[in-house]
Amino acid sequence: MSKKSPPKKKSPPKKSRTKSLPEIATSPLVEARNSPIHGKGVYALKPIKKGTRIIEYLGERISHAQADARYEVKGDDDGHTFLFIASSRTVIDAGVKGNDARFINHHCDPNCETEIENSRVFINAIRDIKPGEELGYDYQLTWESTDDPAELALYECRCGARRCRGTMLDVEPLDKKKKEKAGKSKSAKKKRRG
Template structure:
């Protein structure tokens, strides 16, 4: 593998990996390294809160929590620019498309991780942030439309009331007129 084309940097979720130069599509850029755990050790690690476990198959899980494993800094995205693949029971990360310098490198951790660890509504990937921003804007627009409707209705109500008042006044004058 040539010298790695990315660096560790600050991301929205803590640390992440960012391209330092253009990277071509389908480039193998990292290996998910770590101790290989059997089923029992993997379950124990999971229970202890280790979030850097990569299940290779039903028997082998890689514990990638150690600092030497730079691949643990790939963040999750629902619209990723990388993915992982397994070859000879080793896990590699490759690019899914051409990547520009300074782009964060991400892969999809999978539905289970998103649901159980991140939480569907807590995902900070660019797609989810865009989706939430859009939903918030729509909710704001809806509230604004409702406020306008209420204001209009209130204004109509006022004009109606003032009309009835005028009528009442007229009636009064009529009554007074008949009295006189």
């Protein structure tokens, strides 16, 4: 995250490769309406069983460079974003041609998770969800340790979970994860030589 580009929801580690999947633009299981967490939220209209694919996160598919350029002029006091990293080449901007999935709020005790298949993002239930319950998943917004603390404060979490971590940001900064990954690669290479 830099001052010029808003954070993007990071791709989760869970990936699978399937051929053609139907687009899930709307879902009879959910509806968007006002939320006490933030602006609008998405709520279950009927019981949703654990493992159910609820809706697809849709929007304009753009490159990372386009996403950065598009939101370069975004105000410093605006922590709102509809960007989702779908792959190393593609970002989904649900602010353009997006559906109700863009209104699913962050939650530190989520009832959903995102799954990426062939650069498409789907929202799946990770536990049974009752009618009237608001859907939420952990955004894990990426950030750097050098980011301005005042800017990072814009991503305060308001989910109300008992163990709320207080932020929509990922637990560790991206630059720290890259260093740890590089360190693991070096030690793995040393083991292979020895």
